[in-house]
Amino acid sequence: MRLRRRGLASINSEVRDGILPAADGIARVPADPRAEGHTPRSYRVTALIIACALFMEQMDATILSTALPTMARDFGVPATNMSAALTSYLLALAIFIPASGRLADRFGSRTVFRAAILIFVAGSALCGIATSLPLMMGARFVQGLGGAMMIPIGRLVLLRSVAKEDMVSAMSWLIMPALIGPILGPPVGGAIVTYLDWRWIFYLNLPIGLLGIVLVTRYIEDVRADGPVRFDAWGFVLSGIALGCLLFGFEMTSRTGELPAALLLIAIGALAGWAYLRHARRRPDPILDLTLMAIPTFRLSLIAGSLTRITQGAQPFLLPMMLQLGFGMTAAASGLITIAGAIGSLMMKGLAPRILRKWGFRRSLIVGGLGGSAGYAVCGLFRPDWPIALIFAILMISGFFMSFQFSAYNTIAYDEVPSSRMSAATSFYATFQQLMLSLGICVGAAALHVGMLGSGHARPSLADFTLAFMVVTLVSAAATIWNRRFAADAGAELSGHR
Template identity: 70%
Template structure:
């Protein structure tokens, strides 16, 4: 066996050619299929998704313990966002220099350290610092986890692997709200953070045992100025977008967004003068990556607005209790979970371009129907609408997250995952801003302070129009885009030999 494979360290240029054909164990043992790799990475995504949804239910209890208004707890949430903004762009560089497996494992440990400190917090400032540390770990887990998957799975297995990756990650948001309610009712809110420990430690053990190490071919020079400019820009934009969803803070939000745009422009100028910037804008010259970023960004604005608008509509517009609203809103996550079994077959049958166009319109229509829901609709019908909406949009993101890397060279894979994850987080936050702005504009003519169902209809139609506009970009995909990833073309002879060897072993 080649020494590189025996030692479990493979150069990036060989990552998709050899490691993708046969996924080795970290120590050079028997090969492991893509399901094993995807489920191991999903441990981290499950932990992060569960943490975010459970925490939301604990804010009132935490505010009582800290003797502060519950609105002040938003600082703990935005501290996490700030860490994401700062460290996501740098994640690819860390992976190339120190190895994707090493950094992914370290990211889990940092997230666990932050969780443990959050559980020990006795006041709000300490919690804010702990959440920042937790966010630093989370910022590395998302893009590097995807990078590990991209470098460990055959191209034609990528759709199925992405589905396996996302399924456990979706379980976190499903069980989060009821689990949070149980913990707050019968235990202490600190157990929300303690729950991360066994899941994260299991992930560290499995990463150590089963994931191979992959590093970049050459060290990349540090880009300190780019790190500062991108961090300030993204941090201000994320904070600004998040603040627009809160009344009375629009002036501060506008100032932050303005600073973010100015520093962002300075970063673009800096990146144009540097060969290896921390966020490589030249990736947008690659057709499938560019189209996935643009169309996916438009769709993610709608996806970011929906979790903001839907609970408000059910509780404020329909007069539901928080517990009833939470039970209904899990329908979208359940629809997403059900879709993952069908995605590989559908993409293999219809291809990426046709699937993205047709399913994108169906997903947008699902959000439009959400806007015309009314309190007198039967609950099973509302539940079914939300489940269908989650089904279509989850398929759309599975396709975007896969096709984005179809034409990326292995040597640029880490830069691509950092770039993509950065825009993914930014657009989801922007969705909250757009949803809040649309709702306020709908209420403005009547001068109402409390939104009515009709106001939510306007807001949902606005964000639906944004996601529907992604169709223009979906139509620009080549008809043959992603054929190898979807399995519509025969596997290369080398990949076929590798599969037969894997089967024999």
């Protein structure tokens, strides 16, 4: 797919730059041809602007996790039911992300990116005035609609603007400012909940979003497809029904008395998923292009990254709740402890290019996966008599390993994807990324609920949290099976490893 504002190039140049498949039939990724004129400073400016949107989304998520017990009390529902507020947001991401690439190609990346921020800000305002859990779920869904277009399109802009040898560095620049959100989120959220009102959590997004709209308007190019873009409407409907029913079905399994309805939703979701698979095989341009799974590095990154993200999705839900309900901490105190993971993530970003250059993707992902899983397993053993410094250190190390894995997965996933399929690949990958984060919340909540049923507790105990952490840790540890299947030289051109 060619882009506007680009001059005609020879076929030989297309092959050389990786835009068209090479003669051996293997698609190599790319830097977009427009990247040839981009200096390091220009791609860093683009990355920092996109990171503003990521900062807003990440800060909102981490603040909300700290506030869940207080919001549950105000809404008059059990604390475990508040997982629905997280799931409804991630559900919107999973449903609408597949359409994000097509929308950007048709209407322009700047136009859609700017509209996405505006929708996210509107959803934040609705969250701030919500008076019940159902209203909060609806408002979070609106937020998710904006988030579904913000991050994939931002990543697509960056992928089309960066030379291949600068990709690891560009991803680090994109993620590093966004990590400020998770660092500020827990203490800011704890302070807001303890000393103000949790509704200010959402009102904070308004000035940040308005600033993002101004920066996008000024600095982001309005890149779009040069030819007509077909939209797979039937595929969008089927995939939305499948993802929506499966997510809410799994989430409802953690609620008392709703198992029959949960099983019905799961069955409907599975049937819609089967119908989508049949539809996708017959259509040349399905909204979720399953033929991308034939690309080795994309397939392995998607599977291993999905398993890892289940744990990462559960941890922000389980940890603040354990510290507040199990340890008796205030929201402010628990927020100060949970920033440790974000600090560990921030420490890792400067080291990621050097680690990958020395050890390569395969070895680094194996070690990082085992280290991160072990760290989160220890989280389940935390007890009130543990030294706070020790808890903080363990969370920081866990954050270091987990964040390194996501940086590596997000980079190597596109190593063999041709430029013409980059839009489809970013939408496909981001859909499963958010789906697994949602599933992580569901798995964590379900494991916690099973523990409560087994112990006969109406309120989760520390042993129940231990069970939940062990369950999600086993899932992320299973990613090692697929990490070992990467070729020893996978992503060598990206990392510089020889």
